[in-house]
Amino acid sequence: MSKPLNVGVIGCGFMGRTHTNAYKKVYSFFKPPFKPVLKAICDTNADKANAFAETWGFESVETDWRKLLARKDIDIVDICTPNNTHKELAIAAAEAGKMIICEKPLAMNTAEGQEMVAAVEKAGVPNLVSFNYRRVPAVTLAKNLIDSGRLGRIFHYRSVFLQDWTISSDLPQGGDSLWRLDVKVAGSGVTGDLLAHCIDTAIWLNGPIKSVTAMTETFIKQRKHTQTGKVEEVGIDDACAFMARFANGSLAVFESTRYARGHKALYTFEINGEKASIAWDLHDLHRLSYFDHRDESIVRGWRSIHVTDGDMPYMKHWWVPGLQIGYEHSFVHQVADFLEGVDKKQPVGPTFRDALETQKVCDAILASAKTGQWVEVG
């Protein structure tokens, strides 16, 4: 029998929903060693918090996160608030001895991130940053294929995260779901929001990034701010591209934007090795493309692997071959792995320390975009 583990979620926005859904589903499908209990939801807006509790079945509501952290009946704190709050919340949670799952990016910058890593490591609490795409089964499969050595020496890595939802100049910045356009809350634009995903996956699959050169652009320079009601300068990067060199000698190109008409969440990566190549695309997340030069030449070609069979990562817990899962399931896998790690007293990546590496790359990107120079990471 699984032991209950009490969860307190902070923030009931989009990410509050994805994380809560994961806690709610994980037991029936994965039978992890702990059974999450939706103990408390916390949001400064009491109405939102109460509605969220009713919708999802949380047992209680808090509007002050300090009270939540002070509760003895909370085992895991799950931080789903905007980026500028992560540091304060995470450090306090660590000091309160809570296990922590924190939304990405880890922090506003590397300096903040380092404090957070120090705090969780000092407290010795299990910690994880929610770079959920690692646990899309096709992405995990890519990791397994790479780790098995099938690709041989790696020459190239390329990755994009393209969206188109901020093209209209009428879109305001700030508030609710638009805090991602407010640099004071988000820290950066696509770099921390989207490229951070690309970078986390890239480091996981291909090792450390040594140096970068970047360019950023803010296409729409001023937008009305929802909270002040005034037209203000836009401080975030609407688009960012960077080139990189990995420690393993491979070259990389990364690009992200919210101005690529026709792409909603086109997160892709491709990795080219001496013997084989792999490509993936979030818009069809249940497939993995694979090319193996060792195939007999007359039947050699890119394979589209429909990642739904029971021997694929995580898939035996779901349905039958041919029946796909979706976006939300990556969060269920994340919780399942985290609970397994708690039980085995083993860290589960990406830990805060892992996510700090991504933060360092983000900082290097933003620094390079200002100077036009190559910047060493770290």
Place this chain on the structure above:
Amino acid sequence: MSKPLNVGVIGCGFMGRTHTNAYKKVYSFFKPPFKPVLKAICDTNADKANAFAETWGFESVETDWRKLLARKDIDIVDICTPNNTHKELAIAAAEAGKMIICEKPLAMNTAEGQEMVAAVEKAGVPNLVSFNYRRVPAVTLAKNLIDSGRLGRIFHYRSVFLQDWTISSDLPQGGDSLWRLDVKVAGSGVTGDLLAHCIDTAIWLNGPIKSVTAMTETFIKQRKHTQTGKVEEVGIDDACAFMARFANGSLAVFESTRYARGHKALYTFEINGEKASIAWDLHDLHRLSYFDHRDESIVRGWRSIHVTDGDMPYMKHWWVPGLQIGYEHSFVHQVADFLEGVDKKQPVGPTFRDALETQKVCDAILASAKTGQWVEVG
């Protein structure tokens, strides 16, 4: 506030899981007028039933469906048992005044189906057969596009459901997940299991089927039977194809098999109208292909619609544009619609009566396959 509605699920196999998951998720995402309560799970195998109850959080367990039906605290009975039990269970549930959701196909044959329809209509209970694919958002979108008249006069309909999981002659028939190979339990092979889905969607999208000519094949004539331990004749159709004429004058070709190497659950349909065409594929269920001849000629082409935006059927209840849902969500939509219909006292399709039309086509197919003649439906 939604009123609680008590659910009793019969059968804890694959379909028991998909239906239970739907009851468990629907409230948080759809806020339907009723909130399903997992009141009882019923299975003749007590161990399985108890384990299932623990996994999913059912409040109680029954091993005799008569006892379940006799309980006053059960509002909906959900029948997830093999085909040869549908008739008895459904008629008894109707007589007990329960709302009924029944797995497809409706029955072993038309005669059984007619008794079932009579029973639910006499009892006046809300009833639905779980042809879940109608409620994949891309399929519902297809329905909306067709009903809006965009396609003009319809010329052609084609649909396949291709699998490859029974190619090995070592696979036994009968028992557990293999009852679909036992004609005494399943009634037929791919016709009732897979083509029934194709036919339900086809009638829904394109109206009544008037006549059919069919061919069937059983590639592997004998298989060991799990329950008897003996090698026995295989009574099901391994493959079935049929041609049809619809009442609206359009022509159709349907095919299903479990011997199409490389296809796990490749359910597709395509409909060609005078002005536009539509195609869909279960292996990428979040996309709909659409061609509109009215597009300017130099930019005319098949469009791949990524059905994830908030204005797509059901999608505003889930995530954000670009983030796909999967197979399981079609069942959540089905329950959401059913509960809405219960509240509004309106039938929600496919009702037993709707499903009877599909059953009639299946019977006509099997009859035609024996004689080689065209058979009128109904």
Place this chain on the structure above:
Amino acid sequence: MSKPLNVGVIGCGFMGRTHTNAYKKVYSFFKPPFKPVLKAICDTNADKANAFAETWGFESVETDWRKLLARKDIDIVDICTPNNTHKELAIAAAEAGKMIICEKPLAMNTAEGQEMVAAVEKAGVPNLVSFNYRRVPAVTLAKNLIDSGRLGRIFHYRSVFLQDWTISSDLPQGGDSLWRLDVKVAGSGVTGDLLAHCIDTAIWLNGPIKSVTAMTETFIKQRKHTQTGKVEEVGIDDACAFMARFANGSLAVFESTRYARGHKALYTFEINGEKASIAWDLHDLHRLSYFDHRDESIVRGWRSIHVTDGDMPYMKHWWVPGLQIGYEHSFVHQVADFLEGVDKKQPVGPTFRDALETQKVCDAILASAKTGQWVEVG
């Protein structure tokens, strides 16, 4: 040094162009044992024939095919005229001792075809029917893969040829490029024009077809006839679908229409074997899809083979890997193979006798469509 071989082409419509282009290109790319010389073009319309000769560089013009056949300096006669002329021309050419390449379909019906076969075999002249798609490199590759036994026992074959160019009721029948709508000239509609291609490929890849059941439809019953100026009954089949059983025990579904909005020339086939499957699509003719169940399960998927490498059929004669050829090249390959066969005194398929098998299937289809019965082929 290749010996010159004098070609006389009859008919300067669309097919006259494709065949002439092939004769003109074949030497530079394939260095066949004979070098075709464009000796004479023949068309009853002198203006068209003269213009065609100037455009393509024919040395002479004839307006009476009897004169062409009487010429001693003509080695090959290439028949590119409408279907209702094939018999007379081919028999006369055979009697004149000419080698013959004849456009498909072989004849208006089996009876005509038998006379033609008898004539060429009696005359002992090299003969070939231009089912050009056999020699698209990806299709030839499919043949090679099947013949090597990779697929194992074959279970299923399916093929369509879908077009949409006759949907408008304003389109007249008869004359020039529209003779394909005139039953007196074409013999049949999509059956002889499009399904004949599907059947030729199917027999080549999968062996003889034993029996069929078919349905046909003429969606637009009357069209103005270009030559009479009057609205007349349409005698051709606008659409035709049929189911078939092959001699090897596999099942097949075929469909063709000119009313599938969005498809210009969507000729596809797929063949499912016990161990592997193959699929091809004329709209991307330089690719072959291949699935091999023997691949390791975690990297198993449909492969898209870009058929452009030098070890692919015919491709070493063209460009470099990655650079595709197109439709016209299938005719060049056909001529190259034919000339090779002439040199080696070996028949090159599809001979008239091979094409007669396709004709028999077409006749069986049309017969079945009238009676609704299964019809044995031959």
Place this chain on the structure above:
Amino acid sequence: MSKPLNVGVIGCGFMGRTHTNAYKKVYSFFKPPFKPVLKAICDTNADKANAFAETWGFESVETDWRKLLARKDIDIVDICTPNNTHKELAIAAAEAGKMIICEKPLAMNTAEGQEMVAAVEKAGVPNLVSFNYRRVPAVTLAKNLIDSGRLGRIFHYRSVFLQDWTISSDLPQGGDSLWRLDVKVAGSGVTGDLLAHCIDTAIWLNGPIKSVTAMTETFIKQRKHTQTGKVEEVGIDDACAFMARFANGSLAVFESTRYARGHKALYTFEINGEKASIAWDLHDLHRLSYFDHRDESIVRGWRSIHVTDGDMPYMKHWWVPGLQIGYEHSFVHQVADFLEGVDKKQPVGPTFRDALETQKVCDAILASAKTGQWVEVG
């Protein structure tokens, strides 16, 4: 009647074939104002030249290009020799008053290119550099769509040219088809060979490139040289990526390599505008992807335009809808347009002057790759 125009081709390697084939086909399909006559082939290797003349039907052979240029019966000189010869040949041809078609890239560097531009402009001879991909119909269609203003403000451009043919370290450098690996002959690696194509298309579609930052890599540092027989340093760039800013304010990312396992000639571009986006891929060169935000939202998606209809650029000269052309046809279009320009006394792009802009970007890339700095173009 078209007037004859005498062509002298220099170089009978791969490009000699593609250009010669174009001269040979253009008249029958395009009826241009001039009819090219294959007057002379020139190659220093007499055996190769004689064989080439026999294969293609050239009337005469030269082994000294000076003699070719001295001939009065040569109107067009077509330069198909390696990059390090372009300057000398082109300037001499201009001085001899010949029309010139020169293979890309224009020159070894900008300085050479400027001399060449000066020479042709002083001589007043029609001149063109063979960036053939502009005239793939789908690419020309992209140009037309962009020029019509459909995309609105442009935000992003991205393009890659990925190959995998030099991954083996056993591949020597230098000689015959391998001169592209010899920096003394090629000038650069992928930059001049592949990125030059990407850049020419990009400038044509999206206007001038203002500044770039680049990185290059030589993965295999030493290779045996075919001509010296010794292992020598490899001087070319095996891979090159660069970021750029266009004069119109849009951002770009470009990448090319010969180490992307699985890609033979994957040349792609994508352009994202405020209202619409376009994407193209050489591996399926007969298709263009198009997304238009103005489409009604429920049927909005990327369209795959099968560029084969008669109203598509160049296509009315070929076959019928649905039947694709291939790589070689881009060269036929190039010659057709060039001859049309000669007749109308209008320059046809890319002229030497146009190609000089591409050369300047290449030089800026190579300079940036050395310093790691952003470099202004020009």
